[in-house]
Amino acid sequence: MKFYDGAAPNPRRVRIFLAEKGVEVPTERLDIPKNEARSPAFLKKNSLGAVPVLELDDGTIITESVAICRYFEELYPDPPLFGADAVERAKVEMWNRRIEIEIMTNIGAVALHTFDFFKDRVMQVPAYAEAQRETSMKKLAWLDGELADGRPYLTGDRFSVADITGMTASMIAGFVGIEIPEELSNLRRWDDRLRSRPSWDA
């Protein structure tokens, strides 16, 4: 197999996932600013012109970071990062989606709608970026409330792919200058805990 990687938040989700599993995979790193993910040859692998992409030995293509992580979870079940039983797996899915939809996407929209890099990739609406910056702060306060019971990770005692999505959101927040306010102490504790993991640097 071959993992097509690049310097961007979504491939980083897979890199963190693999680091947490202790697995190394043959990797080709694309130069994203040089549009290598949008070359005619690469568009044949992923018509959306993006990494990550996993190519299996029989030519099967898997795109989308969470789909790739889910495939690796089946190849390398330990430690379980998508949950260890039906209820835990449902909770991981629930929290991965909550963090992605409520937190990461809102924060990401600030970058998508203001950075020059995305000018020819999305129809930028700067007023939307401003609205999403404000919305993001409300959602951070919501998440702080959710973590008020002091549990170490989103689904309880076990680190999961939902926390990895949180690590990615935290990185994107840094890009757009969104900081966790001092008073959101539950959220800060969780964020500090994630930053202390060796996989943070993946």
Place this chain on the structure above:
Amino acid sequence: MKFYDGAAPNPRRVRIFLAEKGVEVPTERLDIPKNEARSPAFLKKNSLGAVPVLELDDGTIITESVAICRYFEELYPDPPLFGADAVERAKVEMWNRRIEIEIMTNIGAVALHTFDFFKDRVMQVPAYAEAQRETSMKKLAWLDGELADGRPYLTGDRFSVADITGMTASMIAGFVGIEIPEELSNLRRWDDRLRSRPSWDA
């Protein structure tokens, strides 16, 4: 268990899923326009004030339509709607996310940013709605190209939860007056195939 339902696209995803499985679950239908999902009692179940919610007999709460579907997949494995082996499961995840991110979310943004119903729920940016209407048409053309090989369903011969997400996107498109252009014949064939399923009316 109890399934909290309501007249909205995301709970409909779960209703279609259950219809495809041939399963009935004790259900309480909330009146969404009357804000029953945002009552203090219901906010204790889902702090995001939304359906669907699945409450298990021990009080465990699962929110997010896909998380609830995934839980039902484990309880009722046949027919498999999340894939039958590791590669197929990865492809279902990939396509479910592609349809959700590239199609459903873009079309949904047109409703979110123009409908009175969402006025106090999101910071509406009408210019963003217009941009997303245009983006949606480009994404429909992209999806038409992806379906040009004539396969019946997104991941191949087997209907999956990714197609259910497509059914939901199709319904939202109707709400905002987005129609599949005549020339996107691959997409039209797929959409017609989904509309002919008995679960369409779930």
